[in-house]
Amino acid sequence: MSATDLLHELRWRGLIHQCTDENALAKLLSQPQTVYIGFDPTATSLHVGSMMQLMLLRRFQRAGHRPIALVGGATGMIGDPTGKSEERNLLSEEQLQANIAGVARQMRAFLDFEGPRPALLLNNFDWMHDFSYLNFLRDVGKNFPIGAMLGKESIRSRLDSEAGLSYTEFSYMLLQAYDFVHLAQQHGCRIQAGGSDQWGNITAGIDLGRRMLGESLFGLTAPLLLTSDGKKMGKTEKGAIWLDPARTSPYAFFQYWRTVEDADVMRCIAYLTEITRDEYLELEQQVTADPGRCAAQQRLAEWLTEFVHGRQGLQSAQRATQIFFGGEIETWSDRELGEIFEDVPSVVLDRQTLEGDGLWIVEAFQKSGLTASNGEARRTIKEGGAYVNNRRVNAENQRLSPVDLAGETMMVLRRGKKKYAILRFQ
RNA sequence: GGGGGGUUGCCCGAGUGGUUAAAGGGGGCGGAUUGUAAAUCCGCUGGCUUAGCCUACAUAGGUUCGAAUCCUAUACCCCCCA
Structure with missing residues (x-):
C-alpha cells in the first residue's frame, strides 16, 4: 500500500480529524516512517476506547510503516488533565507495571511485533525515571512559554473550573511533548497520532521538536468515537x-x-x-x-x-x-453453559432436591431469584413467561427431576425474554 | 397558642359502614407483534401448601353481625388566625 493509498484510506474512513501540513505529510509517508500513539495504562486491560488508536497504528504498519505503541508508565503517574474535570488519582508503581504487562499482551492482536518492520512497545518510564528535575527544567522546561501553555484548551478549561489544576497536571504536557522528541531522536519517529483530544499535547511536542532539534515533526488526530447522542462509545x-x-x-x-x-x-x-x-x-x-x-x-x-x-x-x-434468543438447550456441558451464562446469576441447590418427587417448578423460580415470591412465580407461569432450558413451562404443578438438567449439574431458568438464572445442583 | 384539612397498594389518586385485595392512571412484569429498536395491542401486578386461608388503607385501641370508611388516643404533614 502506498502513501497515497494510506491517506486515501484514512480519509474515506473519516479517520483524519486534524493534521499538520498535509502535503508534507503525504510526501513523508512515501518513505517508510515511524509513527507513535500513546496509551494510558489505567487498567490491566484495554477497553474499546483504545481500539480505534490501535487500529490506526495497525493501518500504518500494514502500509509499510513502523508503529510505536507507547505506554505511559511515567505520564500515567502524573495523569493527563485533558478532558478530565478533576484531578486524577495517581497510580502506584506496582499497579502501573501490572497494567502495562496486561495491555502489552493485548496489543499483540493488533500489531505485528515480529515481522520485517516490527512494532515497538515502549514505556516512557524508561527514559523519564532518571531524568533529573533540574535537567528537565533546563533542557525541556525552558522551551515552553507559559503564555502558549495557558492558551491550550485543556489547561484553560481546568483553570476556569472549580476543580482547578495542580502543578503536576499542568506539567503533564511537557512530559508528553518530550516523549515525542525522545522518540524522534532515538527511533526517528516523526509522526504522532492520537484522538482529537490529544491535539494540544501533540502540537506541544511538535513545537518542542522544532526548538530542541530544529526538526519538523508531524501530527495527525482521529475523531473521537462518539455515539450519535454525543456519549463515549464503549x-x-x-x-x-x-x-x-x-x-x-x-x-x-x-x-x-x-x-x-x-x-x-x-x-x-x-x-x-x-x-x-x-x-x-x-x-x-x-x-x-x-x-x-x-x-x-x-x-x-x-x-x-x-x-x-x-x-x-x-x-x-x-x-x-x-x-x-430462544434456542433450546440440551446436550450442553457445564463448562459451555458456564461460559455462555457467565454474567447470569446462579444459585446452588442440593442435588437431593431433584430426587424423589423432584423440585417444584414454582419453588425453583422463587429460589433462582427470578421471581420474588411463589405467587409471582405462579403468575409468570400462568402468563406463559416461564421457561426451563428455553422450553416454556405449561403447568404450575410441574416438578423438576434430573432429566431436566441441561448440563451435568446445571439447569437454565428464564423469565420473559431475557432474564436468565442458573441452578446448580451439587 | 387557637381553628381547619390531610396521611390509601411501588408512585399518583378515587373510595365515607356490607362481592373492597380496594376504581382509574403511571410504573413494573408477562404475552403478541417487531429489527435483540421504537410504537402498538392484550393480560398480570399483597402473601401462602390457592375451589380455600392469611395479612393489608399512618400507628394503637374501641363501636358493630360486619370498618379503608364511625369513635378515642398517638405520630407525621399542610393551610388559616395570633
Whole structure:
C-alpha cells in the first residue's frame, strides 16, 4: 500500500480529524516512517476506547510503516488533565507495571511485533525515571512559554473550573511533548497520532521538536468515537467494554456491537475494522434499504469479535447468542453453559432436591431469584413467561427431576425474554 | 397558642359502614407483534401448601353481625388566625 493509498484510506474512513501540513505529510509517508500513539495504562486491560488508536497504528504498519505503541508508565503517574474535570488519582508503581504487562499482551492482536518492520512497545518510564528535575527544567522546561501553555484548551478549561489544576497536571504536557522528541531522536519517529483530544499535547511536542532539534515533526488526530447522542462509545450502564475476555465475555462484547444504533454503526465499521470500502458501501446501502436485518451490526460484531477474541471467541459468542434468543438447550456441558451464562446469576441447590418427587417448578423460580415470591412465580407461569432450558413451562404443578438438567449439574431458568438464572445442583 | 384539612397498594389518586385485595392512571412484569429498536395491542401486578386461608388503607385501641370508611388516643404533614 502506498502513501497515497494510506491517506486515501484514512480519509474515506473519516479517520483524519486534524493534521499538520498535509502535503508534507503525504510526501513523508512515501518513505517508510515511524509513527507513535500513546496509551494510558489505567487498567490491566484495554477497553474499546483504545481500539480505534490501535487500529490506526495497525493501518500504518500494514502500509509499510513502523508503529510505536507507547505506554505511559511515567505520564500515567502524573495523569493527563485533558478532558478530565478533576484531578486524577495517581497510580502506584506496582499497579502501573501490572497494567502495562496486561495491555502489552493485548496489543499483540493488533500489531505485528515480529515481522520485517516490527512494532515497538515502549514505556516512557524508561527514559523519564532518571531524568533529573533540574535537567528537565533546563533542557525541556525552558522551551515552553507559559503564555502558549495557558492558551491550550485543556489547561484553560481546568483553570476556569472549580476543580482547578495542580502543578503536576499542568506539567503533564511537557512530559508528553518530550516523549515525542525522545522518540524522534532515538527511533526517528516523526509522526504522532492520537484522538482529537490529544491535539494540544501533540502540537506541544511538535513545537518542542522544532526548538530542541530544529526538526519538523508531524501530527495527525482521529475523531473521537462518539455515539450519535454525543456519549463515549464503549460505555454501558455496567461500565466499559473491555478487550479482556475475563472482564467482558466474548458474548457481551459481541452483543455490544450487535446492538449499536443504526446511526452509529457505519462509523464504527469505518473506524474500527478493516472491512473494505466496497463492502462498506454495500452495507451502508443495506442499512438504508432494510434496517431490520441489522446486516451492518451483524458484520461489525462478527468482525470485531473474531479479531479480538479469535475464531473460538466468536463461535462461543454466537452459540450464546443463539441460546439467549430462544434456542433450546440440551446436550450442553457445564463448562459451555458456564461460559455462555457467565454474567447470569446462579444459585446452588442440593442435588437431593431433584430426587424423589423432584423440585417444584414454582419453588425453583422463587429460589433462582427470578421471581420474588411463589405467587409471582405462579403468575409468570400462568402468563406463559416461564421457561426451563428455553422450553416454556405449561403447568404450575410441574416438578423438576434430573432429566431436566441441561448440563451435568446445571439447569437454565428464564423469565420473559431475557432474564436468565442458573441452578446448580451439587 | 387557637381553628381547619390531610396521611390509601411501588408512585399518583378515587373510595365515607356490607362481592373492597380496594376504581382509574403511571410504573413494573408477562404475552403478541417487531429489527435483540421504537410504537402498538392484550393480560398480570399483597402473601401462602390457592375451589380455600392469611395479612393489608399512618400507628394503637374501641363501636358493630360486619370498618379503608364511625369513635378515642398517638405520630407525621399542610393551610388559616395570633
